[in-house]
Amino acid sequence: MKILFLAPQPFFEVRGTPLAVLHMVRTLAALGHQVDLLTFAQGEPAPLSGVRHLRSLRLPVGRVKAGPSLAKMLLDLPFLAEAAWRMATGGYDVVHAVEEAAHLAAPFTRLLGVPLVADVDSSIPDQLRYSGFARRGPLLWLAKALETHALRRSAAVVTVCASLTDAVRARAPQARVFQVEDPPLVDGHAAPPPEAVAALRGELGLPALPVVLYSGNFEPYQGVDLLVDAAPRVPEARFLFMGGEPAEIDALKARTASQGTATRCIFSGKRSPSELPVFLALTDVLVSPRRQGQNTPFKVFTYLASGKPLVATRIPTHTQLLDDSLAFLVEPTPDGLAGGIRQALADPTEARARAARGRALMDREYSPARYAEKVARAYDAIAALVHGR
Numbered sequence: 001m002k003i004l005f006l007a008p009q010p011f012f013e014v015r016g017t018p019l020a021v022l023h024m025v026r027t028l029a030a031l032g033h034q035v036d037l038l039t040f041a042q043g044e045p046a047p048l049s050g051v052r053h054l055r056s057l058r059l060p061v062g063r064v065k066a067g068p069s070l071a072k073m074l075l076d077l078p079f080l081a082e083a084a085w086r087m088a089t090g091g092y093d094v095v096h097a098v099e100e101a102a103h104l105a106a107p108f109t110r111l112l113g114v115p116l117v118a119d120v121d122s123s124i125p126d127q128l129r130y131s132g133f134a135r136r137g138p139l140l141w142l143a144k145a146l147e148t149h150a151l152r153r154s155a156a157v158v159t160v161c162a163s164l165t166d167a168v169r170a171r172a173p174q175a176r177v178f179q180v181e182d183p184p185l186v187d188g189h190a191a192p193p194p195e196a197v198a199a200l201r202g203e204l205g206l207p208a209l210p211v212v213l214y215s216g217n218f219e220p221y222q223g224v225d226l227l228v229d230a231a232p233r234v235p236e237a238r239f240l241f242m243g244g245e246p247a248e249i250d251a252l253k254a255r256t257a258s259q260g261t262a263t264r265c266i267f268s269g270k271r272s273p274s275e276l277p278v279f280l281a282l283t284d285v286l287v288s289p290r291r292q293g294q295n296t297p298f299k300v301f302t303y304l305a306s307g308k309p310l311v312a313t314r315i316p317t318h319t320q321l322l323d324d325s326l327a328f329l330v331e332p333t334p335d336g337l338a339g340g341i342r343q344a345l346a347d348p349t350e351a352r353a354r355a356a357r358g359r360a361l362m363d364r365e366y367s368p369a370r371y372a373e374k375v376a377r378a379y380d381a382i383a384a385l386v387h388g389r
Helices: 016-030 070-089 100-112 124-131 138-153 162-171 194-204 224-233 246-259 273-281 298-306 334-346 348-365 368-387
Strands: 002-006 034-039 051-055 094-098 116-120 156-159 177-179 211-215 238-242 265-269 285-288 310-313 328-330
Touching (some): 016 051, 070 100, 156 368, 177 368, 285 334
Parallel strands (some): 002 034, 116 156, 211 285, 238 265, 285 310, 310 328
């Protein structure tokens, strides 16, 4: 099929939604579909074999951070204009639209008679609330209304976790829903060269002490501040933070200085996904400190695949995938995170056992091969719907 894939994101950037888009379009192309990917003008080039990458008009809005923002709303305007023109002239069989692109494209796909696949990587109303951009009022009401309309008008809906699947079915009971969880970014069975690990340890100034790693963006819902505040309670470990914007890193560095942990909290900044296996290799404990959210974090699949012990907050975004046999689940507080990290470090036998069960789960249910199977199954069904119109 010929697919117009709409992803209103800077592309490529190392964060959850662009990574999910990268894997999906690559997989669709590998399955033999013709894919045109439309994104914002911002972002770095990415290898996209078999995918035509289109960009909407650039506006002088500066860097687009993760989550809702005025800059992103402004960029949605030329993005939608480009998408509508492509839909009208491109002869597409399907429009696959990620997050708010589905809300914006739904009226046009209906008018033009092109089937819409809504890709629900997260809930936009939830994003607005969690970020503080709109906790109430007309913007939140409009987002809910547009999301419900898009879900009910879609030929199919793709979700990434059980909570989103349940939410879609509650709001659009007739929707055809396909749950396709994110694939891990690393092969946990392939260790990087020891010299590469030693070189990174030297670059970051990490002594031969336990290392606790967080990777991802530093948006408030991620709970990175909770992990920074846990550091004083685990004096035997170094805390490594991979990601974040410069201003966010500066604020957290000031926080560590006031707590006396500046020498034990290391901020590497954003790094290429190709470096992630080396970061994971030098790590003793991985942490997902998220304080709120609905979708399972992309990073959790990679963390489990690495075979390293995982500490995660005991909230639905994690517990729909994790239990106490796979990870050290804790309350979303500095004390809770510190207690889980200390437990993982103090009982390496139990930590290794939980990590091994987590990696086995990834191999069995969420490997890249299983991801490709789920995408193929979803698009076989979508093709049958399209051709049966």
